Amino acid sequence: MNFDFSEDQKLLQQTARDFLDEHSPLSVCREVLESDQPYSQSLFKAAAEMGYQGTVIPEEYGGAGFGYLELAVVAEELGRALAPIPFSSSVYLATEAILLAGSEEQKQSHLPRLAAGEAIGTFALVEKAGQNGPEGVEATCKGGKLTGTKLPVPDGDVADFAVVAARSDEGLSLFLVDLDQDGVTREPVGSFDPSRSMAQIRFDGADASLLGTAGEGAALAERVLDRAAVLVGFEQLGGADRAFEMTKDFMNGRYAFGRPISSFQALKHRLADLWCEIQLTRSNCYYGAWALSNDAPELGIAACISRIAACKAYDLAGVEMIQLHGGVGYTWEYDCHMFYRRAKLLSVILGSPASWKDRLVTRLQAQNAA
Numbered sequence: 223m224n225f226d227f228s229e230d231q232k233l234l235q236q237t238a239r240d241f242l243d244e245h246s247p248l249s250v251c252r253e254v255l256e257s258d259q260p261y262s263q264s265l266f267k268a269a270a271e272m273g274y275q276g277t278v279i280p281e282e283y284g285g286a287g288f289g290y291l292e293l294a295v296v297a298e299e300l301g302r303a304l305a306p307i308p309f310s311s312s313v314y315l316a317t318e319a320i321l322l323a324g325s326e327e328q329k330q331s332h333l334p335r336l337a338a339g340e341a342i343g344t345f346a347l348v349e350k351a352g353q354n355g356p357e358g359v360e361a362t363c364k365g366g367k368l369t370g371t372k373l374p375v376p377d378g379d380v381a382d383f384a385v386v387a388a389r390s391d392e393g394l395s396l397f398l399v400d401l402d403q404d405g406v407t408r409e410p411v412g413s414f415d416p417s418r419s420m421a422q423i424r425f426d427g428a429d430a431s432l433l434g435t436a437g438e439g440a441a442l443a444e445r446v447l448d449r450a451a452v453l454v455g456f457e458q459l460g461g462a463d464r465a466f467e468m469t470k471d472f473m474n475g476r477y478a479f480g481r482p483i484s485s486f487q488a489l490k491h492r493l494a495d496l497w498c499e500i501q502l503t504r505s506n507c508y509y510g511a512w513a514l515s516n517d518a519p520e521l522g523i524a525a526c527i528s529r530i531a532a533c534k535a536y537d538l539a540g541v542e543m544i545q546l547h548g549g550v551g552y553t554w555e556y557d558c559h560m561f562y563r564r565a566k567l568l569s570v571i572l573g574s575p576a577s578w579k580d581r582l583v584t585r586l587q588a589q590n591a592a
Contacts, residue, residue: 228296232295234296235295235296236298245265245268246306247302248557250305250306261308261377261418261419262305263546265304265305265306266308267339269309269341273286273486274313275337277290277293278293278317280333282323283329283404284334285337289515290449290453291515293453294452301460303464304463304560306343306417308377308380308424310340310453311344312336312338314449314450315344315450316336316343316345318450319433319446321333322384323433323434323442324444325548327431328431335382341383343381344373344384345376345446346384346385346399346565349361355444355447356576361364362389363389364391366429367427368397368405368425368427368428372423373423378408378422379420379421380419384401385433389405390432390436392436392437393437393439395432396439396442397520401423404428405428406421406543407426408421412418415563426530449525451510451528451529451578452525452529454515454568456505456511457568458532459532462499462538466496468543469493470522472547473489473546484573496538497541499539503532503535506528507526510528512524526578526585529572529578530575530578530582533575536565537569538564538569539565540558540562540566541562543562548572550579
């Protein structure tokens with residue numbers, strides 16, 4: 223049985239790599255990092271013209287009509303390039319929520335604009351540091367009016383609308399909220415990786431429309447997070463793989479005592495350990511992609527496994543990249559810190575690795591009990 227991507231999917235991946243090599247070298251991420259712009263608008267527009275934002279959106283709503291395996295290979299390339307665009311919040315979170323639970327009117331209104339890159343969406347779930355899921359949500363929505371504060375919201379300072387978790391009379395529900403209206407106040411907040419912005423959003427009687435079934439917001443939010451975990455895992459995999467390649471090339475080209483430092487036994491072993499960690503992560507991410515593309519019952523467990531492995535591998539790759547570059551690895555001029563920053567950000571953007579380990583244990587216990 224062949225568990226690899228198809229030739230067409232590999233061609234899509236190579237096309238995405240060539241596109242990003244041209245439009246998003248690491249200098250683009252550095253440019254955003256060193257400026258006041260929250261993301262690269264030119265890159266986001268170019269990616270939309272390639273159809274990446276609409277990869278899994280059906281053709282009837284202006285998308286490409288591909289599947290999640292195609293989106294996974296695109297995500298891996300975006301991770302390799304450290305693409306400084308609001309892709310994950312808009313595509314993995316907001317788009318997925320609408321695809322899963324949106325009414326026909328909501329799909330017609332939002333999906334074509336998301337696919338064309340004319341709108342940016344986000345997912346406003348947590349309200350304080352340390353919150354990792356729907357538990358603890360205090361925002362309320364009564365009579366179609368939303369009140370509460372969300373922090374941090376990924377790309378919340380640039381998004382056009384948000385999928386917001388709030389409590390209604392029926393229980394926790396999800397709502398679609400236009401962020402360009404009275405009753406919405408946005409404030410950018412400091413991020414460990416400024417190339418991917420964060421914001422605090424305050425709602426004070428803002429108009430909101432129900433997304434999905436009232437009272438089923440917690441279950442829907444968990445489904446969205448599971449799907450996003452698999453796709454963000456591929457971004458992490460791509461970033462870890464690129465960090466490994468750059469570190470290996472640096473070690474092969476730097477000499478000490480008349481030979482490449484990569485020939486020293488202690489450093490070779492560290493690089494080999496990192497390579498093994500990345501390959502194990504790739505296997506787990508492939509499992510998650512299979513479960514997602516088939517909407518398999520194992521998706522909940524597969525999402526946890528790929529999320530945990532991807533966080534561990536990218537964190538290790540970021541640390542080892544700095545360490546194995548030696549003294550220059552700590553300097554601003556080298557790119558090591560950009561991978562380290564992105565690794566840290568992606569490890570918490572969907573909840574901490576510890577919270578995903580708790581989810582995995584809970585789901586495995588439920589599976590065994592059943």
